[in-house]
Amino acid sequence: MTPVLVADGEVLEGNIVAMQELAREHGVALRPHAKGHRAAWVAARQLTAGAVGVGVATLAEAAIFLEAGVGDVLLTTILPPGRAADAVALGGAGALTVVVHTPELAAAFAAAADGAGVVLPVLVDVDVGQHRGGAPTPAAALAAADAIAAAPSLRMRGVQGYDGHLQGIADPVARADGHAGAMARLDAVLDVLAGAGHALDVVTTAGTATAPLAAVHPRVTELQPGSYALMDRAYAQIGGVAFAQAAFVLTTVTAVLGPGEVIVDAGSRAISSDLGLPQVDGLDATWTVAGDEHGRITGEVGRLRPGDVLRLIPSHTDTTVVLHGAVVPAPG
Ligand SMILES: Cc1ncc(COP(=O)(O)O)c(C=O)c1O
Structure with a gap:
């Protein structure tokens, strides 16, 4: 059945092992971010290889992995205070860690955890240059950490x-x-939090492109890259990122319009274009959107007939996976 987002199991395994080896070599933990695959079967392979848990971007993703029995799930996104009770209800017996950037959010989580009679593990989220809501200064991070430490229903684990x-x-x-600058910001926060006696068991950072840089930073304890497992075209175009393409959208030719033009069943509802067009695997041809359920492929397509199946390489797997729910194993 196409269109479908699949992972080549062998290539996936190679990527999983390579990133795990990088972490092992440098004595840091690996927590793969799972937003790009949303699949318990992929997480199981990552955990078997040695990962300490997974990262997730949303509560819905947290639910997938908590229900699958993953014992250490980190919600890497700052939640609005109104969702604190939902996070606590999902986390149950401490398997979900949340991030906090202000004393106010710490108070919301503390009240929710208190009400449920549980202790919620928490990291302080620090802005190391991305400017999307983490504590912007050491003083702001300290205020959040102090609020976490003061709440009996919260357990301070460290910093993201x-x-x-x-x-x-x-x-x-x-x-x-750029990474040196980001780590300088992180170090400044760690100095202040350590000086105040805060627990810093976890210092988690890095994506696929910066994992090798973060792995050698002496104060980083954990890497949280995600895209390396499945990869996409955007990452393949970045220098020094050596992982292989494991994810493909399988699509079927539905109509031949001429010697250089066919229609396939993967349109904008099957593959994302936010980081550029997907690539047609193995053909000198170009895919463009022809509708929600239709794609147009032009170029070297003269041999294609209705029913033939092609592989599209996503430009961005993180945004393609949401169109499919989760990645599934490639057939065969
Ligand atoms: C907080 C956080 N950590 C880790 C990752 C994984 O990064 P990458 O997919 O670039 O490896 C992401 C991805 O968006 C993220 O948002």
Whole structure:
């Protein structure tokens, strides 16, 4: 049945092992971000390889992995205070860790956890340059940490400093420069929190492009990359990111319009274009949107007939997976 988002099991396994090996070599934990696959079967492979848990972006994703029995799920996104009770209800016996950037959000989680009679594990979310809501200064991070430590229903685990603003930098030298700046911001926060006696068991950071840089930073305890497992075209175009393409959207030719043009059943509801067009695997041809359920492929398509199945390489797997629910194993 097409269109469908599939993962090549062998390539996936190679990527999983390679990232796990990077973490092991440098003595840091690996917590793969699971927003790009949303699949318990992929997480199971990552955990078997040695991952300590998974990261998720939404409560719906948290539910997938908590229901699958993953014992350490980190919700990496700052929730609005009104969702605190939902997070606590999902987390149950401490399997879900949340992030907090202000004393106010800490208070909301504390009240929800208190009401449910549970202790909720928490990280302080620090802005290391991405500017999307983490505590912007050491003083702001300290205020959040103090509020967590003061609440008996919260357990301070440490700090998250995700460097999303660096992942798309194609030049490895410019990326490394940016990373040094991000780690300086993280260090300044760690100095202040350590000075105040806060628990810093977890210092988690990095995406696929910065994992090798973060792995050698002496104060980082955990890497949280995600895209490396399935990969996509956007990441493949970035220098120094050596993972293989495992994810494909399978699509079927439905009509042949001429020697250089066919219609397939993967349109905008099957593959995303927010980071550019997907690539047609193995053919010198171009896919463009021809509708919600239709794609147009032009170029070297003269041999194609209705019923033939092609592989499209997503430009961005994170946004393609939401169109499919989750990635599934490739047939055969
Ligand atoms: C907070 C956080 N951590 C880790 C990741 C994984 O990064 P990447 O997919 O670039 O490896 C993401 C991805 O968006 C993220 O938002």
